[in-house]
Amino acid sequence: MSGELICVGAIAGAFGVRGEVRLKSFCAVPEDIAAYAPLLSEDGARSFTLELTRPIKNGFAARLGGVTNKEEADALRGLRLYAPRDRLPSLPDDEFYHADLIGMAVVDTGGADLGEVIAVQDHGAGDLLEIRAPGASETVLLPFTRANVPTVDLSAGRIVADPPEGLFQDHG
Structure with a gap:
């Protein structure tokens, strides 16, 4: 199998008694998840x-191949579903x-190291970059907006951030 996998959804449990699952789509257009199958x-x-x-x-509510009853659907609760990057737009x-x-x-x-992105979170009000500063145990949540994150350079593997004053102060 070639290429990297991107998480496109997750199973939230069974739906009904005939093997359907509750499916959460992480796609910008939620129904597009079906176009990327098989997942x-x-x-x-x-x-x-x-x-x-x-x-x-x-x-x-969705049917997954090979899942025919509520018990099989429930057993998949929490399963994250992935699609090969080359199937995605x-x-x-x-x-x-x-x-x-x-x-x-x-x-x-100014080029000073603020840390590394360890997760991207979305609690409904926009994405947050979870950043671990060098040598720190706590993380900082930076709203992923154009004002706070003016540059994302994928080829260089670098994000230039202009965080609000005081966000990255030492938690000392």
Whole structure:
């Protein structure tokens, strides 16, 4: 199997008693998740065909290939689903896959090292970059806005940040 895997969704549990699952889509256009099937487990060991059956609160009811009853559907709760990057659309210049940002170095506008992106979180009000500063145990959450993050250079693996005053002060 070639190429990197990008997380496109997750299973939130069973839906009904006939093997359907509750599916959360992480795609910009949620229904596009079906176009990227078959979807894979993170290790690539399991592959699932996917059919969206209807929209439900926070996602879709869906059928996964090989899942025929509620017990099998419940057993997949929490499973993250991945698609090979080459099946996904190219993004405009100002959009990024979360997977591309994790591990990137973060520097301020003067080039000083602020840390490394360890996660991208979204609590509904926009993405937050979770950054671990060098030698720090705590992390800092930086809102991922053009004002705070004027430059993302994927080829250099670097993010230039202009964080609000005091955000990266020593937690000493």
